[in-house]
Amino acid sequence: MAVEANTTGGWSLPSSRESWIVRAFRRNVTGYMFLSLWLIGFFGLTLGPALASLYLSFTDYDLLTPPQWSGLKNYEYALFHDQRLWHSLSVTFNYVLWGVPLRLAVALGLAIILDRSVRGVAFYRAAFYLPSLLGASVAIAVMWRQLFGADGLINSLLFVVTGIQGPSWVSNPNYALWTLVALTIWQFGSPMIIFLAGLRQIPQDLYEAASMDGASGWRQFRKITLPLLAPVIFFNLVLQTIEAFKAFTQAYIVSGGLGGPVNSTLFYTLNLYLEAFANFRMGYASTLAWILLVIIGIFTTLAFWTSKYWVYYEDESR
Amino acid sequence: MRKGSSLRSQIFRHTVLFCAATVMLVPLLWLVMSTFKPDNLIMSEPLRLPDELDFSAYVKGWTALRVSFTTFYLNSFLIAGLAVVGNLAACSLTAYAFARLQFWGRRYWFALMLATLMLPYQVTLVPQYILFLKLGWVNTFLPLIVPKFLAVDAFFIFLMVQFFRGVPREIDEAAIMDGCGPWRIYWKIMLPLSTPVLATAAIFSFIWTYDDFLGPLIYLNDMRTYTVPLALRSFVDSSGGESLYGPLFAMSALSLVPVFVVFLAFQRLIIRGVALGALKR
Numbered sequence: 393m394a395v396e397a398n399t400t401g402g403w404s405l406p407s408s409r410e411s412w413i414v415r416a417f418r419r420n421v422t423g424y425m426f427l428s429l430w431l432i433g434f435f436g437l438t439l440g441p442a443l444a445s446l447y448l449s450f451t452d453y454d455l456l457t458p459p460q461w462s463g464l465k466n467y468e469y470a471l472f473h474d475q476r477l478w479h480s481l482s483v484t485f486n487y488v489l490w491g492v493p494l495r496l497a498v499a500l501g502l503a504i505i506l507d508r509s510v511r512g513v514a515f516y517r518a519a520f521y522l523p524s525l526l527g528a529s530v531a532i533a534v535m536w537r538q539l540f541g542a543d544g545l546i547n548s549l550l551f552v553v554t555g556i557q558g559p560s561w562v563s564n565p566n567y568a569l570w571t572l573v574a575l576t577i578w579q580f581g582s583p584m585i586i587f588l589a590g591l592r593q594i595p596q597d598l599y600e601a602a603s604m605d606g607a608s609g610w611r612q613f614r615k616i617t618l619p620l621l622a623p624v625i626f627f628n629l630v631l632q633t634i635e636a637f638k639a640f641t642q643a644y645i646v647s648g649g650l651g652g653p654v655n656s657t658l659f660y661t662l663n664l665y666l667e668a669f670a671n672f673r674m675g676y677a678s679t680l681a682w683i684l685l686v687i688i689g690i691f692t693t694l695a696f697w698t699s700k701y702w703v704y705y706e707d708e709s710r
Numbered sequence: 711m712r713k714g715s716s717l718r719s720q721i722f723r724h725t726v727l728f729c730a731a732t733v734m735l736v737p738l739l740w741l742v743m744s745t746f747k748p749d750n751l752i753m754s755e756p757l758r759l760p761d762e763l764d765f766s767a768y769v770k771g772w773t774a775l776r777v778s779f780t781t782f783y784l785n786s787f788l789i790a791g792l793a794v795v796g797n798l799a800a801c802s803l804t805a806y807a808f809a810r811l812q813f814w815g816r817r818y819w820f821a822l823m824l825a826t827l828m829l830p831y832q833v834t835l836v837p838q839y840i841l842f843l844k845l846g847w848v849n850t851f852l853p854l855i856v857p858k859f860l861a862v863d864a865f866f867i868f869l870m871v872q873f874f875r876g877v878p879r880e881i882d883e884a885a886i887m888d889g890c891g892p893w894r895i896y897w898k899i900m901l902p903l904s905t906p907v908l909a910t911a912a913i914f915s916f917i918w919t920y921d922d923f924l925g926p927l928i929y930l931n932d933m934r935t936y937t938v939p940l941a942l943r944s945f946v947d948s949s950g951g952e953s954l955y956g957p958l959f960a961m962s963a964l965s966l967v968p969v970f971v972v973f974l975a976f977q978r979l980i981i982r983g984v985a986l987g988a989l990k991r
Contacts, residue, residue: 426892427813433857530938534959535959545736
């Protein structure tokens with residue numbers, strides 16, 4: 393504030409200068425009063441806890457006795473000895489690396505079809521979006537569990553169509569994770585709406601000119617739609633990847649809260665939750681949280697780094 | 711190639727759309743249909759339509775746990791309602807400061823606010839729990855409500871800042887000429903002009919809080935404080951035998967109704983909110 397007063401206040405008379413300072417002071421007080429709730433939340437519930445969790449990640453803490461400093465022991469254990477952690481990582485990576493691209497592909501495909509349709513757009517958009525909106529709930533996870541159960545809808549349909557008696561998908565360690573991948577694909581609605589909004593901004597005459605030159609539909613998709621939509625695809629990819637890493641509720645319900653069968657749905661977040669609130673290893677759970685932050689950070693950085701090669705924003709390409 | 715193209719591609723598009731809509735909606739319809747069937751038919755004949763509209767599963771499910779669903783719904787609506795109030799009040803105050811007021815460090819705070827958007831909740835989970843435990847707030851609704859009054863959901867701040875910036879500054883300036891201070895401008899001008907974004911924020915606060923599972927799972931241990939999702943989880947645990955499938959389905963389907971009603975009533979706002987939250991970044 394003092395700096396500002398010097399640069400702007402200049403050589404004015406003491407009295408008017410004082411009033412300027414008073415005004416600046418009052419302006420700052422008003423600004424910080426508006427900001428005060430957020431500031432309390434930021435320091436008390438975000439920054440403070442984040443730093444506390446960083447500290448706890450170097451300790452052993454069971455809630456009953458004070459945290460015991462243990463240096464890098466937690467990280468060493470996590471990276472080199474914790475089989476369960478590595479297993480949960482591979483489950484999560486499978487979920488993210490299959491679920492996110494498939495979800496985005498379905499979202500993009502249907503957005504393109506919807507964008508070109510005339511009738512029934514509102515109905516289809518609503519029908520496609522509804523599962524995303526409901527999808528975060530426990531009820532949908534309960535439904536999904538029964539859908540893929542031994543006597544669920546999927547197996548009945550399978551039996552009617554092919555005569556094969558399907559297994560209980562959710563309680564078979566080979567398939568349980570894939571029912572969760574199917575669930576995440578089923579919820580492609582919100583990226584689809586974002587794609588749709590992006591498609592609406594592509595100028596129509598580009599396609600007309602391309603058709604005139606005899607470009608096929610596929611070629612138009614490759615040369616017009618994809619490049620112009622790249623920023624939106626990139627945005628969806630980053631956002632959906634982060635969300636997928638954080639997925640918790642569905643795995644908890646479908647697996648019965650423990651990541652079963654045979655840990656096949658032990659998501660990273662579920663493992664972290666169990667370490668903290670079933671084993672009360674608060675220090676180690678914090679270590680896991682920070683490792684997750686680093687993993688998400690690496691993925692995001694990678695995405696931003698590769699985006700140089702495939703994402704062009706309108707203002708720079710012209 | 712685009713609109714109004716050949717008949718064949720039109721038929722192709724409509725077939726794809728119709729099949730996709732079927733895949734999307736059949737599980738939900740199946741769930742609803744199953745709630746009207748007697749227990750023994752749900753799993754033995756999953757494809758059969760119910761013979762009659764039998765509401766007994768709903769009646770049975772409502773009181774199947776030690777505490778009735780009346781309590782769970784009251785808890786859920788109380789928490790979600792207060793979360794909406796908290797988010798609207800705290801986030802709009804914060805957003806107004808970022809969008810309109812001049813004060814020292816504004817840009818740094820704004821950058822920090824954006825950074826919190828990227829922070830996974832797991833990082834603050836354990837210390838927040840310890841904090842609320844030390845405050846004696848475990849088994850109360852406070853850990854689920856108080857953070858909303860401290861604008862912890864940065865997404866809504868971001869959404870509102872975007873909207874407030876679009877409100878013409880001339881209106882504020884005219885108000886300042888007339889002697890209005892920032893509080894009056896916020897209350898009398900900014901908020902009334904921002905009903906679309908406030909409604910969007912209210913809708914998403916409601917749905918997200920109503921659906922929240924991890925928060926109640928960690929903080930609520932006494933069944934009388936359970937929210938609907940937690941109650942459903944207990945239901946899953948207790949319905950190992952097939953006899954409770956009907957009531958479990960009925961209560962699951964019922965728990966989707968509030969979100970479904972909100973969706974029907976505010977479809978446009980919701981869809982615009984999803985598209986807007988993204989493209990303005």
